[in-house]
Amino acid sequence: MDKEISIPAYWKIPYQEEMIGKITKIRGKELQFSQKFFYPGGGGQLSDRGTIIYADKEFPIIDVYKDEEGIWHKIKSKEKIEFEEGKEVLLKLDWERRYSFMKAHSSQHLISHILEEFYQCKTLKANFEEGKIDIETSIKLSLEQVLKAIEHANDIINSGTKIESIVVNQEKYKREFKQRTRGKTSDEKTVRLIQLGEDEGFDLVCCGGIHVKNLSEINGIILENLKAYTLKLLVDQYGLTFANQQRKMMIVLEELTQKKDEKLVEMIQNKLNNFDILQSGNVKLLKMIFSNLQHWKITINRLSCIFFELPEIDRQAILSAAKEMIEGFLVVIVGKNEILYILSSDESIPANEVIKKLLEITGNKGGGNKAFAQISIQKVENPLKLVEDVIKSF
Numbered sequence: 001m002d003k004e005i006s007i008p009a010y011w012k013i014p015y016q017e018e019m020i021g022k023i024t025k026i027r028g029k030e031l032q033f034s035q036k037f038f039y040p041g042g043g044g045q046l047s048d049r050g051t052i053i054y055a056d057k058e059f060p061i062i063d064v065y066k067d068e069e070g071i072w073h074k075i076k077s078k079e080k081i082e083f084e085e086g087k088e089v090l091l092k093l094d095w096e097r098r099y100s101f102m103k104a105h106s107s108q109h110l111i112s113h114i115l116e117e118f119y120q121c122k123t124l125k126a127n128f129e130e131g132k133i134d135i136e137t138s139i140k141l142s143l144e145q146v147l148k149a150i151e152h153a154n155d156i157i158n159s160g161t162k163i164e165s166i167v168v169n170q171e172k173y174k175r176e177f178k179q180r181t182r183g184k185t186s187d188e189k190t191v192r193l194i195q196l197g198e199d200e201g202f203d204l205v206c207c208g209g210i211h212v213k214n215l216s217e218i219n220g221i222i223l224e225n226l227k228a229y230t231l232k233l234l235v236d237q238y239g240l241t242f243a244n245q246q247r248k249m250m251i252v253l254e255e256l257t258q259k260k261d262e263k264l265v266e267m268i269q270n271k272l273n274n275f276d277i278l279q280s281g282n283v284k285l286l287k288m289i290f291s292n293l294q295h296w297k298i299t300i301n302r303l304s305c306i307f308f309e310l311p312e313i314d315r316q317a318i319l320s321a322a323k324e325m326i327e328g329f330l331v332v333i334v335g336k337n338e339i340l341y342i343l344s345s346d347e348s349i350p351a352n353e354v355i356k357k358l359l360e361i362t363g364n365k366g367g368g369n370k371a372f373a374q375i376s377i378q379k380v381e382n383p384l385k386l387v388e389d390v391i392k393s394f
């Protein structure tokens, strides 16, 4: 390692959960420490969280970011606390969160490498959350292609491949690494590289993120979703939990559709024209959807939102199923007869407030309460997009 390069602790000792440091700078409730222990975020990886122990009291760190002055740690405390420069603090990482980011980030390097090798498909953007990876690809991949890539990735993960973190100066980078770098090259004075595999490895990327030492720590990658150019993957226990939930849903669905079929047969046999039976099937399906909302959620302004187009579903069916709705969601449904329904189990965004704004924009008729409201969307172009814009304004 080149002597003149100072390597931050988050690169040097990524598995250490605690460290003693000193306060070196104070700006209100934001502190700098002598140790670069918390990752300030970057390269698609979110910043670390954790706590500090100062004067025998524990304070959560709610944000870590870097500016031209250094790495700032935002401290949460209700009371006014006098931090003092030079004083010792114990820095404690939210290790579970960090470790899940490390696994997700390393998984992304592996998958991006395979997509390029198999399909000459580049990764345009990558984001990580706990056990989660979103990859935006340069070409539209088929489900078969993606599954083949994931299968290959899981083989490599199972074989126990090492990951190396390399830090060099620009001269050495140009001389020894630049020509075999995948993706963007670096002009920085100090270049940090992540290599998959031993010796010269099989993949080399300029990356400031934090990675696991061995790909086997990931345990496995599972496909969560594939939409046009976006690949959503889950790793480790997040993947396994998801796979089991999906299986459970499939089993419930199989049971439901079977029951529905039996009733349909019965209906035809008895020459009944009883639409209540079909209706009750819909309610059952809706109830299942409402109790598993997390599978469809998208996040807008930190709100968990779900959009459905269910042209066969009417108000009564939605109201019956709404009892099953879990806390903290906003559900938007375009239902029968061009009526848009909004259901909210999130206090911060009442359904009638959203409808109120839609009424102002469209001039159509509607109304409701905090939990349930509706509006006619006749002559409204792309109503779901309109609702999305309204939600963004909250």
Ligand SMILES: [Zn+2]
Pocket (backbone or CB within 6 Å): 043, 105, 109, 194, 205, 206, 207, 208, 209
């Ligand atoms: Zn990276």
